[in-house]
Amino acid sequence: MLRHLTPCLLLPLLALPPAAAQSVCLPAPRLLTTMPMGGQVGTQVDVVISGDSIADASELLFSHPGITATAKVDEQGKPVANQYVVSIADDCPAGIQDARVMTPMGLSSPRAFTVGTLQEVVQSAASPAVDSAFPLELNSICNATMPARAINHYRFEAAQGQRILVDCAASGIDSKLNAVLIVADAQGRDLVVQRLGDLIDFTVPEDGEYLVKVHDMTFKGGAEYFYRLAVQQVSHDAPAARQPATRSVQAFSWPPTDLATTAATVDTEPNNAPEKAQAVTLPLDVAGSFYPAADIDSFEFDAQQGEVWWVEVASARLGFPTDPAVLIQRVEAAKGSTTDGTAAAETLVDVVELSDISSPVKVSSNGYAYDGPPYNAGSPDVLGKFEVPQDGRYRLQLTDLFGGTRSDPRNAYRLIVRKAEPDFAVVAWALHMQLRNGDRNALSKPIALRPGATMALEVVVVRRDGFDGEIELFMEDLPAGVSACGLKIAACKSRGMMLLTAAEDAPSGFSNTRFFARAEINGTPVTHDCHLASMAWPLKDSWREIPSPRLVASVPVSISAAEQAPLSIASLEQRVWEATAGQAVTIPLAHHRRREFSGSAISMKTIGAGFDNNPKFDLPLQEDHSEVVLDLAKLKTPPGEYRIAFYGSAVAKVENKDIVDIVVSEPITIRVQPAETK
Structure with missing residues (x-):
């Protein structure tokens, strides 16, 4: 059976001199402020915007169709720069939407816009x-x-x-x-x-x-x-509800598929003390809260040897400042009595402790430099396995690790104990880079393509309940002239890539795309939306300010014909290459340079399932052609069809400045045939 390998070439960045290290991507439109930041359902509101690289903005657009905007005009009927009249429909739902502005450079990064019910x-x-x-x-x-x-x-x-x-x-x-x-x-x-x-x-x-x-x-x-x-x-009995808020990156992995809106059971207090543990049966779906301070919610149930249960807790992913932890113990009945004649105490035997959903990939150690992405797909919440060692009674204790310092009934949780329901959730963000000389940037990167450019989105997965299969990535409803190439997340792996390529003759435009991940689970195809994350602010110096990434409401892709990409890399002769297992394949590459570059070569790496161990190679930056050799024997590549990519970094001269930009090639497919046998 064939596997996919499409060399889609990625080029991250060369190190800059320290004086120029502050410029780490080509100029991109970014919406920074709107005033006001929201409006009441069924009203019109005048909105003033500001941002970076938004000169000659033409439209103010929103993630929900119930919010529309027209340019504000002066007494002579001429549009007023950066001012709009925003109309919010009567049936527009209350909550957070994303506002973006269309510019000659494409669609901007988002800014939160709140729809409310109050004046x-x-x-x-x-x-x-x-x-x-x-x-x-x-x-x-x-x-x-x-x-x-x-x-x-x-x-x-x-x-x-x-x-x-x-x-x-x-x-x-x-x-x-x-x-x-x-x-x-x-x-x-x-x-x-x-x-x-x-x-x-x-x-x-x-x-x-x-x-x-x-x-x-x-x-x-x-x-x-x-x-x-x-x-x-x-009213005095009403909940103390907050205004709507954006969702953190960690929230992408909640809820599980087909989870009921309301839990089947509620936490019944008092259940802190062992003798007051709440009796339940498995499977379990319970809603509760970490209240009062130092609250311990205990649940007791019977389980049989060999059973395997999966335990999941959501609280931080619901937006609360909590850090849940689970301890499951076997309850051994007391035997006999003490010397003074009182009943002996029961014995508790620890079985498993669960805390934190680890990030699927190593994250940045300082929030910005690329020893890992400046996004964390992990969570303080709980997702783990409980294997029953023997028949008996078990007690599950749920706590907030720092709950002794807070006492708020709004700090809710949802606890689920279930049989394995293998599944997955995926999130993506624009690929970031590592600069050796003082990288301090944490930039919002809208999917605003230049003709001839390819943009890379890093995709990571949180796997549920033992699912370890491969995951395909794809997009639909792309604008004219834009294609998408998904580098799948391999079986048992946590990271893939989505590459978006704009043709050299692609016209200006945009569309709200659909970004999916697809896998086969127990013989059934399963498709999920891929969430997109972005920096809330483009930070040029993250040593002075902590980055604040969040999930965005939609996945718009735009293209601007105002200027082409500084550098494009593509296969010189063909898009599909045939190879034989155990041999080497040589792929000639064409370099299309449209600007002056610093340095003589780009150090390239390879990505794609099974090809990450390919040695680095130099791509000559001042030449029109080069070759890359893939030794399938050393890589131990079995027969199949694959998608891969090469990535490095290039420093382009833009308006007399050194600008570091990620460059990504067009996709190439390699079909590896079985070696002939004698």
Whole structure:
């Protein structure tokens, strides 16, 4: 049976001199701010945007079709630069959507845009003192920006006994603000202080005017320190719900396929003490919370020798600041009595401890340099196997490892104990690079292609319940002139690659694509969406600021005909190559240079199932042609059809600057035939 191997050539980057190390990819459009950062369902709102490389932006686009935008025009009917009128349909769902701007360089990186149900206002000037407090009505949201070294003040009227939720959305909507939130009396004397970015649940002590103060933890500020302040009256029995927030990268692996919306069982307190353990039967699906502080939820069940169960806990992936851990023990009944005549205590025998879903691939040790990607697909949650060693009664204890320092009933969890249901979840991000001389970049990289360019998306998988099969990657609904080549995730491996190539004559355009991963599980084809992650902010110096990656809502692919790729690499003669097992195959390559480059050669590596051990080779940067030799005997490549890629790095001269850019070749297919036998 044939296996796929398509050499799709990837070229990561050469080291730059320290002085030029700050420029690590070609200019790309990035949407940085929108003001306001959201709007109410069924309304229109004027939006002002800012960003990098967004000159001559033509459209403001959203991930949901219920949000549309038209350019704002002046009195003469001419479009006003970077201003739009955004319409939110009556049936648009509340929550986070992504806004992007279309530019001559393609579609930008995303910025969170929140659709809500409360009325909204925009604060256009700072309110740094009590006497300049900005007036707010109950049940409204204020969109604002935090000035540096300042405190913004707000005032609202409330009646005795009213329950008021005051919530400041910041990091959850891509802001750099680390919000401190304070409710004060009319004279500005603090009543309640929240320094951890959480909401304030406030019961009004008497009729009158109250103040809300907002500032950054270290009093930073500027256009990137925006926020949405909500002041809402709720009933006394209503949950203290936060404003919507973007999803972290780790959330991609939840939920399992076909999981019920509501758990079949709920955690019943008190169940901390051994004698109070909650009796359950397997399989188990229970919802609970890590509350109060130092909560231990215990569940007891009977199990038979040889049974294999899979245990999964979701809490951090639900967006909570928790770190679940599971301990399963066998409960041995007490025998006899003690010397004083009291009953002997039961004996507990540890069977398995489970904590943390490890990242499928080694992640960056410092959040930006490529000793691993600056994205972490792992999680503090739990996913592991429990093999029953003998018949008997077992006790499962679920804790939050740092739960002694927090006491919040909203810190929910979902605990599942199931028979094996092999499955997988995948996430992708733009390939990052390693620069030897001071790489400090953590950049958002929109899929904005230049004609002749190939962009690489790194794809990693979290495997569930023992699934170890290979996974194919593919895309649909690509724009005209763009093709996709998936380098599969091999059996028992965690990493693959998706390569997107724009033809040299591809026209400008974009489409919202569909990105899938497909595998065969127990003889049945299984297809899942591949999630996409991106940096919330393009950081040029991550030694000074921690990167903040997140999942994005859609996978748009755009192409700009404004300029072509600086360098393209393709097979010189053909796209499919025949080879014989145990021999070497030589592939001639053509280099299409469109800019001046630094250095004489690119050190190339090989990727693709079974070909990662191919030795590095030099690709002459100043030549039009080169060759790569694959020794199938040394690689022990069996017969089949394969997709592979070569990657290195190149330093192009762009506007008198050295710009390091990843270059990826067009795909090549190699068919390896069996060797002749005598």
